[in-house]
């Protein structure tokens with residue numbers, strides 16, 4: 372039996388004092404416990420081994436796992452890398468390249484911080500009011516509330532989920548960026564200052580790669596790519612490829628779709644841009660013959676229940 376469990380992480384950090392303690396991340400002790408469980412149950416592999424297995428160059432007869440980390444967060448160099456080093460594990464770290472070269476905060480991360488400094492209802496009221504002032508009508512404000520987008524934020528409380536749906540999928544992207552940037556400046560602080568400590572810089576990324584980790588792309592501007600036109604999808608991924616190549620040199624790299632969604636055309640474009648494979652947020656094992664640009668992952672918060680259920684099936 373050969374299948375691979377690809378685990379997806381975002382923030383891994385112990386809670387700080389102050390407003391940022393509200394950032395929802397995995398604490399370090401829980402991360403370490405999960406790694407112990409994974410190592411006890413499955414065999415760790417790195418990204419090159421996953422590719423070799425999927426292309427038939429190596430065979431693996433036991434279930435494996437691969438660790439992936441999205442968003443290029445400084446947590447990954449400061450907290451995750453030393454923990455992996457202690458265990459001899461290697462991970463895949465997906466970087467959104469605009470955050471790396473322009474040193475700006477991704478809108479998604481500005482929203483996380485806004486929610487640390489304002490309550491969701493107040494933020495929601497202000498976002499809606501500014502959107503209406505800019506000419507958006509009530510119908511458009513409700514357009515993000517369909518079932519698919521509801522599932523994307525099923526882990527959130529109802530008011531936070533509605534706000535995130537509106538901000539991620541509802542408002543026109545440029546208007547949304549302007550509204551979030553102005554609210555961030557008014558309520559949180561200077562975006563460039565935050566970006567400098569929120570994300571890994573080139574030096575940290577180069578060190579990770581030297582230490583045997585894989586660096587992959589996570590889009591240039593960190594938008595859900597299915598929201599963009601085919602031309603803009605292509606442009607975003609091509610820019611991401613080019614920045615990584617300029618910064619790290621030529622090489623084969625994986626991609627993680629920002630917010631996880633993909634369709635057949637986007638998967639094809641991802642391959643055409645030069646990414647060897649692409650990871651989604653669809654929960655499940657990766658099989659040897661799965662489509663290389665639509666590989667499943669399991670979020671860290673679902674790993675325990677996933678393993679319990681799946682391993683019971685494997686044993687029976």
Ligand SMILES: [Zn+2]
Pocket residue numbers: 441442589593629630
């Ligand atoms: Zn992301």
